[in-house]
Amino acid sequence: MSTVVSDGDTRPQRGSMARGLTGAVHWVGEHKSLVAGAGILVVVVLVAVFAPILAPRDPIEQDLFNRLQRPSLSSEGDTPFLLGTDGFGRDIFSRILYATRVSFIVVISAIAVSGTAGILLGLVAGYYEAKVGTIIMRLADMQMALPPILLAVTVIAVFGTSLANLVIVLALSGWVTYTRITYSETLSIKQMEYVTAARAVGASDLRIMLRHILRNAFGALIVVATLQVGSLILFEAALSFLGLGVPPPTPSLGSMLSEGRNVLAVAPWLATFPGMTIVFMVLGINYLGSGLREILDPRLRIG
């Protein structure tokens, strides 16, 4: 889990977003990291969505006459290789655009799976504490004891590399966080009087869980999910670097770095640009996460 500390002004917010231009400017000033992070994320999402339109070349097509070309802004007639080419003559710029897309799809799917499963398990474990709570939380403890990298090594060794398996590995390493947060929120909220009141007027267990408990835990969950996007992007890159993630020839930032490591002496650009892309993405998401935390969940604030 990555944590971002913000030293920004922590004066309490008076009212919601202020009206007028000065108000907006003031709001931006108060939430610098949120705005910067959101800005970066918008760029990354646009790149991910429009990669097929933005990419000047096919990211997979090999061009053996143009292997390990230097980055350049000009070329005779043809579109230039903005960030150079790799060992198969593939355009690095186009591959980075597509790799961003792949990374995003994989990570968002993993969070959708682990978030849904984790939240449901946490709700059930907290609400039916005596019956299934202990079993689910023991399972969560076991999962915590198994380092994600070892789980990844085992799952990939048994099932091989594929995008689906990658999503499963990422989801397996992430669900516990959601379960633990939802579980502890459920334990405290179900004691509240308004829950008793809801039960008294005949609300079902399901309705209480979703309408009352989940809604209260939502802020914390959104913050955690946002920060997890960052750490999962890093984890996905690491797995792909090790050859346990995105299978070739699908472009991925991690496997591009792995190839770049091998030709470092002759083509340093190959390892440089994908790494910078990862830093840009994760930095943006971490800023967004810490900005969101200041607004949504003041209890989690550090510093």
Add this chain to the structure above:
Amino acid sequence: MSRFIIRRIIQIPFAVLGITLVIFVLIRLRGDPTALYLPPDAPEEVRAQVRHNMGLDLPLPVQYVRFVSNMVRGDFGMSMWHRRAALDVVVSYIPATVQLMAMALLLGALLGIVLGLLSATNKGSPLDVFLVSLSVFGQSMPSFWLGIMLILVFAVNLRWLPASGRGGWEHLVLPTFTLLMYLVPPTLLLVRSSVLELLREDFVLVARSKGLTERAILYGHVLKNALRPTITSLGMQMGRVMGGAVITETVFAWPGLGRLSVQAVGNRDMALVQASVVILAIWVILCNLAADIANASIDPRIQAE
């Protein structure tokens, strides 16, 4: 030894059992396990032999008991790639991993605590801003990319340090530095925030009013209290640091267990994967235990528990 530590030691075999169960379930989920332990062109007689040895005709619980009892006896099967017992191969790779991780853990804890303290006591100064932004940046960066960039600068361009392999101290510099990026930023930020929080506590006010110097307050009272959450978090970070070690070893071709396990996946050498995963998991559990023992020895409240 407090009761707390003894309880933690008793939990260890169960944690290891849990991990073997995960491996067992995954292998059986896949279908015919012999496919994992044999090359695809293995003749049917061999396949039948292996099937019999693994007891695949027995009920699943019995199979699991055999699976675990084999492991307890140190029998993880034969490594297809190395043509030796998997455990022997793994054992010969342990020293390299322990050397790298121990070095990084010691330096990382030390640097994280010292820099975190510096940052907290100079809150708002350029040094503090620099250290905090560096930590935030460090946490947003794939550390293996830093490793690659270090190779580019110090091995390829300047030729000061070797790019890969294990040998003298000069081989340790770049991998240790890379692994430190997994440890120092979170430790620094945690020490900083807990010291800042503690400085606002009443006991600091009391210490000040009875005339203690700031230095005595910081080292005698605040640091000691900040150490406990720091050690706990270091223990909880072990899984992540293990991930970092696997990648760092791969980047620098460091002949350790992490790189071995990844190579075993690539070579479809299931016995070796099993052996290295179990041994690595035990190493993580032992590091966690070490963190608990360290905590119990500085905090009497835990021992009383």
